[in-house]
Amino acid sequence: MHSDFTNSLILTALIPLLFSIFIISVAFQLYFILFVFAKVIQQDTPIIPIGKSHGVSVIVCAWNELVNLKELLPLLNAQEYPTFEVIIVDDRSWDGTFDYLLGECSEYQKVRFLRIDQTPEHLSSKKYALTLGIKSAKYETILLTDADCRPQSINWIAGMAECLSTDKEIVLGFSPYFSEKGFLNNLIRYETFITAIQYFSFAITGVPYMGVGRNLMYKKSLFLQNKGFAKHTNILGGDDDLFMNDVANDKNTAVCLNPNTFMYSFPKTTWETWYRQKRRHLSVGKYYQFKNKALLGALASTQILSWISFIILAPLFRHNPVVFWVLGVFLLRLISQWIIFFKANKRFDNTLETFTFPFWDGIFALYFLIMGINNFIPRRQKMRWR
Incomplete structure (x- = not known):
């Protein structure tokens, strides 16, 4: 009984934090999608x-x-x-x-x-x-x-x-x-x-x-x-x-x-x-200027966090009207990104199938997580072209 009460308190404290992380991550992503990445279309x-x-x-x-x-x-x-x-x-x-x-x-x-x-x-x-x-x-x-x-x-x-x-x-x-x-x-x-x-x-x-x-x-x-x-x-x-x-x-x-x-x-x-x-390629990134590392790191981190927090929050709120807010915010990001990427893809000679963008966005959240962790594993470099 005591254990259930403790777990309930922890969950009650974590949900607002997780929800805040979700909102901040999606907002950060939306800013770059709408006001930075969209510049490619206008060029x-x-x-x-x-x-x-x-x-x-x-x-x-x-x-x-x-x-x-x-x-x-x-x-x-x-x-x-x-x-x-x-x-x-x-x-x-x-x-x-x-x-x-x-x-x-x-x-x-x-x-x-x-x-x-x-x-x-x-x-x-x-x-x-x-x-x-x-x-x-x-x-x-x-x-x-x-x-x-x-x-x-x-x-x-x-x-x-x-x-x-x-x-x-x-x-x-x-x-x-x-x-x-x-x-x-x-x-x-x-x-x-x-x-x-x-x-x-x-x-x-x-x-x-x-x-x-x-x-x-x-x-x-x-x-x-x-x-x-x-x-x-x-x-x-x-x-x-x-x-x-x-x-x-x-x-x-x-x-x-x-x-x-x-x-x-x-x-x-x-x-x-x-x-x-x-x-x-990724090992070279640590030598970038600090402002560049900070921006790129924030972009990758917020993409990871937006997916992870959504995957956790959606089931937790499945019987609560808040789930519609969570789903709506997440879809707003995906749809906005799809529109911008669709137009950018036309500028890039249609090098991709645009209907796959949401799928690859999720895959890349996992990719960033795995490669980010992997990049901290020290390995001896050997001077070679490939």
């Missing part, structure tokens, strides 16, 4: 003018990417832009990449390559390769992508360059993944969609915090003035997002949502390779 896309040209150096770092380079190089060489070059940095490949580049580069007027035979042990190989590529660039404007990427159109360079106005030094591009069958592919594409909404909308509102190296443009002088990756040379990842976190600001950063500039990429096909990639 204007510059029209690509004919004849505009300032030199662009496209840089691709490759480690055993022979098959991909055979497909990518013709697409890059065929870009409709007056003044550009393509630099392939061959980082110690043993799959025949060097022989291919040596023999085939002469066929492509815009393409040249560099060969790396050895990387200093204390440096990230990707950052070292990028640094050599950028320093060798003939032009002031640098445009980055990866060997496993494919431009959406022959106007990729032109569209990205159009966003680089006189007062901008950085252009953030979009790089979705190709659609394939399977749960993992859908998970990867939704995660890419959410990440893009966040870094685009934050940049539009004046708080740029990252970019994606599969489609990223910036000035060579910006790289050299900030000593490149000097602050993070010994960190495995971060050649794109950590550098952007250091140098991007509300004055020098533009976003490009022209579908002609989208750079599609091939996603991981096994859980092991995807998990290793995500571990590397």
Whole structure:
């Protein structure tokens, strides 16, 4: 009897606290959905003018990417832009990449390559390769992508360059993944969609915090003035997002949502390779500026809390009219998010099936919880590309 009374008191005290957490979490989520993420929908896309040209150096770092380079190089060489070059940095490949580049580069007027035979042990190989590529660039404007990427159109360079106005030094591009069958592919594409909404909308509102190296443009002088990756040379990842976190600001950063500039990429096909990639990406987040970590952490935490508190509160109030308030508030968030994401998905070339958004929102609450806990587990880093 005493035990039942004690449990009742504890439950009575916890319910108001849980309800407050639920309301605060949903309110926080709604604010970002309606007033931050919605900025992506309103963003204007510059029209690509004919004849505009300032030199662009496209840089691709490759480690055993022979098959991909055979497909990518013709697409890059065929870009409709007056003044550009393509630099392939061959980082110690043993799959025949060097022989291919040596023999085939002469066929492509815009393409040249560099060969790396050895990387200093204390440096990230990707950052070292990028640094050599950028320093060798003939032009002031640098445009980055990866060997496993494919431009959406022959106007990729032109569209990205159009966003680089006189007062901008950085252009953030979009790089979705190709659609394939399977749960993992859908998970990867939704995660890419959410990440893009966040870094685009934050940049539009004046708080740029990252970019994606599969489609990223910036000035060579910006790289050299900030000593490149000097602050993070010994960190495995971060050649794109950590550098952007250091140098991007509300004055020098533009976003490009022209579908002609989208750079599609091939996603991981096994859980092991995807998990290793995500571990590397998430481990870099702890080096972000505090304000960025706080905002992103609050977004993930409130999404987790809104789902957990709803799942607990709904059964507790099942015989109480309050359940309709709980359900209504939760549905308000889901429906508002669905509307904004539906419109954003149209801007992103309809890379997702919009009817699945509520399902993936719940899955990602669990994803954030698991990966957040996992990220605190210390592991020895090994310098490798993948």
